[in-house]
Amino acid sequence: MNRTARAKDDGGAPKRLLPLRISSLILIFAAALIAVFTCAMLYVGKLSSEEADRQAYDSEISLFRHVLDSRFIMLARDQFQVGVWDETVKHVSLDFDQDYVADQIVSSLWYNHGLDRTMLVGPKGDLLAYARESEVDFSPQAAALDPDLRALIAKSVAQYMKNRITIKGGFSARAATAGDRGVMLSDIGNIFEGAFQTIEGKPALVSAMAVVPDVNDVALPDGPPVVMVNAKFIDADELAYLRQQLGFRSLDFVPAGKSADTTGAHEDIKTLSGTVVGTFVWQNASPGAHIWSVILPIVVAIGALVAVAALFMAQRLAKMSNQLETSERRTRHMSRHDALTGLANRVRFGEALEEAVAGLPQQPFAVIACDLDRFKAVNDTYGHAAGDIVIRAVSERLVQEIGDSGLVSRTGGDEFIILIHAFTDKRRLDLLCAGIIERILKPIPLDGGEAADVGVSLGVAQAPLCGITGSAILRAADEALYAAKELGRGRAVFAAALEVPEDPAGADPEAAPIKAAE
Template sequence: MKKNLLSAERLHRLPSQGRLVRLVAVFSTVLIVISVLSLLLVGQIASNEADDLAAQTEKRLFHNALRDRQRLMARDLLVVARWDDAVQGVAIEPDNDFISDDFVGSLWWDSGYSRSFIIDAEGQQIASSREDRVDFTKRKLDPADDLAIITRRAVEAYMRYRIAVEGGFSQRVMKTSEIGNISVYSFSVIDGEPAIVSATAIVPHDEALLPDGPPPIAVVAKQIDEELIRDLNSQLAFDNLAFSEDATGVVPVQSASGKVLGSFSWTGTTPGTRIWDVVVPVVLFLTTFLALAGFLIMRHVAKLSAALSESQQQVRDAALHDPLSGLANRLKFDHALAVAAEKASKEPFAVIAGDLDRFKAVNDVHGHAAGDQVIRTVAARLRELVGENGLVGRVGGDEFVILVTGFSDRHRLMLLATQILTSVSMPMVLEEGALVDVGISLGIAVAPACGNTAEVIMAAADHTLLASKEQGRGRALFHEDMPQELRTVAA
């Protein structure tokens, strides 16, 4: 009897054990499925977030580089457009020799713009150039033509900032940082190829005056070619950066009339793929070792978070540094300058704006690879000289800025400037064996003496740099040494 009862109990117990095994199996399966699905979901979210952040950062960097190029075009154009001789020789008494030799010649020989145009007060094209060859055939612009639209916008910009003076009209003096208010940037098709276009009014600089009405407009164009792409990419270091007529690229380009001309595109970084390199092995591992599922999930989620944090840190580093020189870029420098400006009353500092001399000749003779080597060499020399006393940045093709926070007295600033002039001008041996040398011009602004906001301080340094170059290049000029009326303009 007992034997039968025991057998019955065993028989009754067997199904319970089976159910327990099935329950454990189901629980284990559910645990694996939940763990795997959770990890896959986290991986998908982290991968998408990392890729999206990288894409947004790259777009922002590209737009910054494009704006820097447009500002450079506007600055180059303003050098000849804001000129009393240009007002006399173009607007008042058009002089073909002046336009050809001085106006267009300066744009071509000094700044390298092969295409330029002059539009008169009636909206008629009176001159166009290819390199240093000028065609004075007059042409009435179609109102719907891109050049006509750009010209009208430039006229509107002039009218907004013109001022009436005794005997005529002039234009309000603008800070360097406000050049965009009086210049027009757009895109157009020039000679059958897409191009970046900048336009501004030809206005007096000192004593000349304009009559009432629209002024003549000067226009320069830079074709979107391999040279421009290389120039932009020297700040970006993107893979396969290119421009095509395909409008579905990363950054579409529209002409002034609204026509889609094409788009810029590049092979974006995908930090999310590195995350999947962690997720997939973890999923396989979890399906094999159920007992260690919880531990492995915690461990690999930590790895996943670390991978995401690393990718985000890499993106942040890329957003704050110039890829060619390794120096701080404009975003990082502007932030550091803003922080220093807030404390300027208690902790004075200085900003040194620098622009290389003869750098274009290196590019023209030895190529852009040589130009890149020169930029890296100059960056290393500046970084070594400044050391712990400040921050060195590169904000354009051959433009450098230095935030000096270690000291602000004139003696040590002049000593540093002299060391920079000497070091930068030392000959450099290119990889191909050629010996080249460049120079640098410096503009020094000390805060808070020259201003108490980042914008004013930077504008003072830029303005001083321009004055330094005008005095002969290869020299350093303090803002305080400029004539009082010029210092007022810069402030």
Template sequence: MTKQTNRRYSDRHPGLSRHHISRLAFLLAGLLIAVSSVSLLFVGYVASHASDEQAIRNEKRLFENTLHDRMRLIVREQVTVARWDAAVTNIVLNFDYEFVREHVGSLWTDHRHNRTFLIAGDDQILAETFQDYTHITKRHLDETPELKPIVAQARTLYEKNRVRVPGGFSYRSLQGLDTAEYAALGFVTIDGKPALVGAMPIIPDQETVRLPKGPPTILLSAKFIDDAFIEDINSQLSFKEMAFVASFQTEAGAPGHQITDVADNPLGSFRWVSDTRADTIWPTVIPVILLLSVSLAVLAFGIAWRIGKLTSSLHASERQNRYLALHDTLSGLANRLQFNRVLASSVKELPDKTFAVIHCDLDKFKAVNDTFGHAAGDAVIKTVAERMTQAVGRGGLVARVGGDEFVIIMRSITDRAGLRELANTLITSISEPMPLPDGEETNIGLSIGIALAPDEGVDGESLVAAADAALYYSKENGRGRMVFASDLPTLELSEAKSVQSGGGYQAAS
């Protein structure tokens, strides 16, 4: 009896032990599943939050770069009028109404500057434009006090760069100077509307005239931050639901950019909806978490799979942001940032490796938008990009730096004959009929200015300025043609002789 009792007792003990271990195993398995689920939730939260923050930082950086480019562009457009001996003669020294109406008014017709002011050294506003209407007036700057801070900045820069010469004063060369070193930039409120403003003095370019003593005459122009401005700046960014609001308060970490006027008073904020938010991670993470209760094997596989997919998503987002930062979203060409980088690297290789800067501007492109709409204009830009890329090939970089403005850095062809042939190929290609989305066709043209490195400069600013000047000459003298920057003095002399002799003028291409 004792032996049987002992056997049963010994049989019962292992049963209790196995049951206890089983419960511990289930408990440990449950604990592991719970810990793994919480860990995955935490990883998902951190990853989505980090992805949100990085995407928004990249978008803000891209927006700031684009806005800075627009500031520089408004000054470059002003330079065509403000840095000119004829402007000094007909505005500063002898105020010519017709000259002012024609050339100051061109800032609207050519570049869509909504408002332009000419402000004399005694704070008298001599003229102002309202889009396509130029009003000759004489009223004191005190009537428009919001302009006084930026006018004061422009005068301070003038005093810094003014040079005394025999017979009066001149101005130092703009080559090598950053835009902010000779022009005042910022935001102000004009007519109750926030506006991007540039202001610079009227100064000579060829040293044939002298500036008088005293404060300068300031050319100030503005682009309102309206729907047209937002559409223009967003044509490069393609942000979702971009808008400008008067409110200066933004949610912490939200996509946006706040602006203040020159006196540091708040004006409002640019807002948009981020396209790269990581909220879509959660609908895929939750099913994986539910699968953790099935088995530890599924749990391990699910964690590894999700982490791998999450990493791929972050890498894809980073690649997309890098691509957007260096490419124009409409045409797929290099944007201004990539162009500036390639230009800087090309300059560093001088004089061992020469190159050319080819500045191209479409002729009659505005008529396409006005006649067929912006969708047609976008189609034309894409076709132009394809034709330019095909013509240039792998030997150069084609970049879109404005609405209808393209710049090429050409390394494989640097002789004048080859560049002339390339320019003629580009002009011929672009002049061919452009297909439109509705089956119609349209025709545009192309004007080209070419600067050779190191002949026209050994720094990017000088080369771009030289190409700009050649392009401007091409546009002003017939369009649909190319001009070398090195030919400008000869061309201008030939034009002057032609005018003196009463004959006509045909510029050489």
């Protein structure tokens, strides 16, 4: 080999091949990285879509079960109006009166609440009455009680026997006092049981409740009580109601024995013994398809560059998000709190009241409307700056007195509203109101060595005793406050003594009125 050939062999082709190989490796690595990233994104998209569909399905099932549970509670509330009543105990449990059953029980449950079937079952399990809508049959052979229905009745009886108490002359469901029906309604689970059943060959929601006194003027004898059983058929009207409550795109019911399309969301309903009554089916949401429509174009268009861009954007977005979150918290706080006192304002109080109303009847509460006495004299004598000092001092005293028992809000001027959720009995509310009045009466130091002397008048409304809607409860508290001022100020008046009527426009159409004034 000559020198020229050696020079070409040593410094020619081999020197050009090395950079080409590195470039190829870089390209291969980049392509592999893009491929891995693309596959990872596709896999993540698959997992995300499947998880989104699963969570949507689980949420719909959970919502569906919650709505059905609420429906049983509504049935119990309907039964409560006539089943938990001294008059019913007198005319059914102690001295069976057919006219009373037809006029006061069956007619009320059919015409007022649309319950399709009503049964009264005696302590020995004998059928006392059977009503189809408003028509009552008092013969023992009016209907046959199948084992599932008897099991439901037995559970209701067991609940009563477990939770009954001894009163003068016999037994009752609980130690109720006059006007305490709202508290009894929150304890309705002590005498009530609900289940799906087949009544006359039709699927239905069935509820069973022991007939018990409300104010305990009468007592039940020892032994099992009379049980009231009601059925609401799962018909077109019931399906329409459930669709409205659920907000599903579709909802149908397929009775047992018929073929049901279970490719979408579905839920079997069963009797206490496990027998399938039928199947609810609906078209469930599928957010996974939308996720694919978003992810796939991003994977194709951006590829491997998404990782770098996402890291950069994540840092930027995290900083911006923190700034926005801080600003939002500040803005949200200002929009829901009074600028002078820092207390909750009318907006925040309205939200808290809506939450409290949503918890009725299981979680009763009270509203106290407050209005300062002699506050105008402070402004006229010492000026508005002194008035601001008084308002701030009153706010601090109210917060100190209420503590963790509720929410204090200022709704404007010298007006305050307090939401009490820790207790609702009149004795403790009386003590609380006395403490508020006493604390507010203490002189308030002003600038220049002066002191302001103000008082407070209070109007108290208990829920659900005075109403089951926010507007009705507020109106009751305001009218009680007005009565307190009319009686000479510096005192508390309870709305229950005013027999405040419920607001028809704001009332829940599904909820029967509670006889608080009886």
